[in-house]
Amino acid sequence: MQALVIAAHGSHLNPNASNPTYAHADAIRETGAFDVVRETFWKEEPHFREVVRTIEADEIFVVPLFISEGYFTEQVIPRELRLEGWDPELWDSDGIDASQATLTATDTEKTIHYCGPVGTHDAMTDVIVGRAESVTGDSDVGEGFGLAVVGHGTDRNENSAKAVRYHTERIREMDRFDETKALFMDEEPEVDDVTDHFECDDIVVVPLFIADGFHTQEDIPEDMGLTDDYRNGWDVPGAVDGHRIWYTGAVGTEDLMADVVLERAADAGADIGRSIDHDAERTRPTDADVAGD
Structure with a gap:
C-alpha cells in the first residue's frame, strides 16, 4: 500500500485556510493513485505529529503544501513527523531545487518519502x-x-x-x-x-x-x-x-494544484499511473466554460 499525506499550515483564525488542501486531496482521491490520502496541518487537526500514526500503509509520500523551502518545510514538518536522520542538506537544494528524501519515522518505523514543497516545483x-x-x-x-x-x-x-x-x-x-x-x-x-x-x-x-x-x-x-x-x-x-x-x-x-502534488509524489517514486492525465482532464476548461466566464 502507498499513502499520500498533504501537509499544510492551516489557521486558527481563518476557517477557509484549509479549503484548498481538502479540495486538492479530494481531487487526488478521485484519481485512485493512492490507497490512502490524508490532510494534515500545523494549526488545525489532524496535526503533523499524529497523522502518520493514523495510516496503515508502510510507505508514505509527504508533500508540503507550502510555497517555499524554509522554517516549516526544513524544520517543523520533519521534526513533527519524527524523521530519523533528517537534514535539509539531503535535499541538496539552493532554495528551489528540493526533490525528496527517504527516511524512517522513528515512532512507527514507516518509510517516509519526504518531498520538497509544491511552490518550487516546475x-x-x-x-x-x-x-x-x-x-x-x-x-x-x-x-x-x-x-x-x-x-x-x-x-x-x-x-x-x-x-x-x-x-x-x-x-x-x-x-x-x-x-x-x-x-x-x-x-x-x-x-x-x-x-x-x-x-x-x-x-x-x-x-x-x-x-x-x-x-x-x-x-x-x-x-x-x-x-x-x-x-x-x-x-x-x-x-x-x-x-x-x-x-x-x-x-x-487553482484546481491544477492537485497536479503539482501528484508530480511531487511521482518524482519521489510514487506509482501514480495515469493519474496526472486523469486529473488534468478533470481540471481542463472546456470551450463552454470559457464562454460562460
Missing part, C-alpha cells in the same frame, strides 16, 4: 499561467497583457522570494505575456506600485500564496488601489491609474 509555472487564463476567461491570454507574480518576500528567509523569481523567469522565457515581473509585499519591487512597473493596459496579478487570507484578500487589493476597503469587494478587472487589473487571488486555490 509544474507550478503552469498553474500560475492557468490562473491567468481562469481570471480572464481566455485560454490564449498573453498578447497585450502584463503578468505580475506576487510573493510575500522577507529579510528573514531569502528563499521566500526565490520561488517567485524562479517562476517569473520561466514564464518570461515563454515569451507569452508582453511583460512578466515579480513583485512583493515586503521587499522591492513592491506590489503597492504595480502600475508603475508595467506599460500594458491590462495586468494580471497572481499572488503566489497557498490559500486566500489576510494578505490576498485584504492587504494586496487595498495596496494596489483596487478598493479602499476590502469589505466592499473590488471589480475584476478593476481600474487603477489607467490600467485594468485582473486580480486572481491565491494561486493555491
Whole structure:
C-alpha cells in the first residue's frame, strides 16, 4: 500500500485556510493513485505529529503544501513527523531545487518519502499561467497583457522570494505575456506600485500564496488601489491609474494544484499511473466554460 499525506499550515483564525488542501486531496482521491490520502496541518487537526500514526500503509509520500523551502518545510514538518536522520542538506537544494528524501519515522518505523514543497516545483509555472487564463476567461491570454507574480518576500528567509523569481523567469522565457515581473509585499519591487512597473493596459496579478487570507484578500487589493476597503469587494478587472487589473487571488486555490502534488509524489517514486492525465482532464476548461466566464 502507498499513502499520500498533504501537509499544510492551516489557521486558527481563518476557517477557509484549509479549503484548498481538502479540495486538492479530494481531487487526488478521485484519481485512485493512492490507497490512502490524508490532510494534515500545523494549526488545525489532524496535526503533523499524529497523522502518520493514523495510516496503515508502510510507505508514505509527504508533500508540503507550502510555497517555499524554509522554517516549516526544513524544520517543523520533519521534526513533527519524527524523521530519523533528517537534514535539509539531503535535499541538496539552493532554495528551489528540493526533490525528496527517504527516511524512517522513528515512532512507527514507516518509510517516509519526504518531498520538497509544491511552490518550487516546475509544474507550478503552469498553474500560475492557468490562473491567468481562469481570471480572464481566455485560454490564449498573453498578447497585450502584463503578468505580475506576487510573493510575500522577507529579510528573514531569502528563499521566500526565490520561488517567485524562479517562476517569473520561466514564464518570461515563454515569451507569452508582453511583460512578466515579480513583485512583493515586503521587499522591492513592491506590489503597492504595480502600475508603475508595467506599460500594458491590462495586468494580471497572481499572488503566489497557498490559500486566500489576510494578505490576498485584504492587504494586496487595498495596496494596489483596487478598493479602499476590502469589505466592499473590488471589480475584476478593476481600474487603477489607467490600467485594468485582473486580480486572481491565491494561486493555491487553482484546481491544477492537485497536479503539482501528484508530480511531487511521482518524482519521489510514487506509482501514480495515469493519474496526472486523469486529473488534468478533470481540471481542463472546456470551450463552454470559457464562454460562460
